[in-house]
Amino acid sequence: MALQDRDKKPCPGCSSCLIEPYIRCIVCGPPKVCICLQCFSHAWEDGKHQSDHDYEIIANQFSVLDSSWTAKEELKFLDAIGDCGLGNWQDVAVQVQTKTKLECERHYNRVFINNSRGLFPSLPQLTLVRRDPIICRMSEDPPRPSKETQRADMAGYTPARGDFNAEFDNYAEHDVLDIYFQGEEEPLLEQLKVAAVDIYSERLQERQRRKRMVRNYGLINIAKIQMTELGYDKVTKELNKSLNPFMKLQTPLAHDKLLEGLIYENDLKKEVKRLQEFRRNGIKSFKGARLFDQLKRRRERSNQQRTNHLSHVLNSTEDPGACCQLLQRFALLEAGHTELPPIIPSMRRAAPPLNLLDFPGYERLNEKEREMCASVRIIPEAYFEYKRIFQAEYQKLGYLKLKHARNLIRIDVNKIRKLFDFLIKECVISNGNETEEVDRFEPVNRFEPVS
Structure with missing residues (x-):
């Protein structure tokens, strides 16, 4: 629930006046997009607002400061005091419409003058979590995704229970299932039982360590990680893949800094090689370097065209008509023409004979x-x-x-x-x-x- 907007606008879908309750999008804005219930039920959209955006219901038929006063009446009451002034309770009651003069005066004195507890309860202080540039750090407990999230995309994580379906070393408890220490007389057998319990404790510690790594490195949502890696270039993907085995040896922030440092080092190496190429070709100014890059790209395009021409020749060796068209194309290219006609094959390759052994009849x-x-x-x-x-x-x-x-x-x-x-x-x-x-x-x- 939320309080009513002071400057209510008509519904952009049907242009009708918004009547509570109505829907307000919490993704679009500013300004916020508010639509009526009828347009919301028909999944109304425009160029900016989409039907799958998160939303909130705007309805003021609930109590805020007084059980006998709704939020809508509270807003009208405050607006009336601002328009009519304090003490003019008759005009304030006329503007509120649902309360009398005496009720407005008593409400003001009880809530705003004689209330020693304050208007609103104190809320706990919120703490902001810093997000690192590459990997979004998870909290101590795995987040609870929306209902639409597929369980297969969450590394075996069950949102309803806030835990994983299968633990690491999932059958570790079977080794200590039948161990009892009551009335044990043989010291050797007791030591063996204690050793088994110690081994089980180490296995539990390893299980918790792996779960902590999954949470700290944000490895629960596999789809999100894959979408993030799509934005990496080839070198970054190879570096990230090669460094994955070393993630457990350092903190998530240290791993991110190491990866960013290696990417920066690779960029510096590329720039150094580029400058060395300029020096080998006798270029000592940035203007000459720009001209060299332009000529280099032109040579690369020309070599690519020659490669494409060679592939056309190899594909047209069995078609005399296509060979003639290809020779005409080369002649136009040597003459300086840029718009070249396409090569149309004049014969169709015969399909191979059909193997009939497996067919009935x-x-x-x-x-x-x-x-x-x-x-x-x-x-x-x-x-x-x-x-x-x-x-x-x-x-x-x-x-x-x-x-x-x-x-x-x-x-x-x-x-x-x-x-x-x-x-x-x-x-x-x-x-x-x-x-x-x-x-x-x-x-x-x-x-x-x-x-």
């Missing part, structure tokens, strides 16, 4: 049918179905044309042509003793004069 195919199905990439069951459809249409009409076959099944037209030619060649169907030359090659010119 393979044993029903003869040698020619197996070769045809493998090259055309048709499985045996589909071949038998297409063959049955073609035979049924052939028996119905007495012949079967290629254009009719294309309407019977809906697959690639090239596969239909090869399948149709194979069935014609094997005398499974007939095209009525009419050739398909016109359909196979270019169409006849209809406007050619007839002799």
Whole structure:
């Protein structure tokens, strides 16, 4: 709950006047974004406010200073005193609307004049925790994440219990489960039991040490650590990975300082190498260094383009049309043209034959049918179905044309042509003793004069 805002604004979602209770976003601002309950139920958003932001409910129907006065009435009462002045209780009561003149006067005297305990209870002093630059330090107890946090992202940490699912050396208690010291007569057996308890105590200390390291180094939220490491460059990631085994030998702050020092050392080495390169090339001014960097980047781009051209040549060796386009591209490049046309391959690589051994119906195919199905990439069951459809249409009409076959099944037209030619060649169907030359090659010119 929170007190009412003095300068209440209309709802940005529906432009209606905000009536308590309403919702105020605690992420956006200033100014704070306040929306009505109806817009909140419809998950209203704009360019800045999002529906998953944290929020608070603004409602003043609760007591603050007096059990018979609500927070809303207290605010109206204080505003009325500021407008009308002390002693003018009649006008103050008119502005409050829910209290009489006598009630306003008694409330003021009881709460603000004769109250010896003070208006508000004293709150405990808050202490601020300093956060280090690289790793956010955890408190002594692991934090309780929100309900939406996945347990798998919390290193086995259970938010409801504030503890881990499985402890380090989780079965250490089994070794001391049946040890009793009451009525022990043999000294040797008693010493063995004491030694077992000492070993168990050391194992508990190691367990607590590991849990303390997980908390102090912020290793509970694995997703957060991964998101932080995404911002590191390659050198920082390698340094962080190589230093992880030494984290237990020093404090978290000392580990962070060591990592930052090594990163700074690596940056200095890069800068020294850069300056040494300038000196080897006879550069003694920063102006010449800038010009050298520009020319160096230009040379690197040129070498990269040559590498790309070589890859184009290797990819176009089996395509004569693409080779011709590539030679034209090189000629334009040597002439100084910057806008070069793309290389369009003129032929498509044939797909490898299909292995039919693992498909059902393979044993029903003869040698020619197996070769045809493998090259055309048709499985045996589909071949038998297409063959049955073609035979049924052939028996119905007495012949079967290629254009009719294309309407019977809906697959690639090239596969239909090869399948149709194979069935014609094997005398499974007939095209009525009419050739398909016109359909196979270019169409006849209809406007050619007839002799």
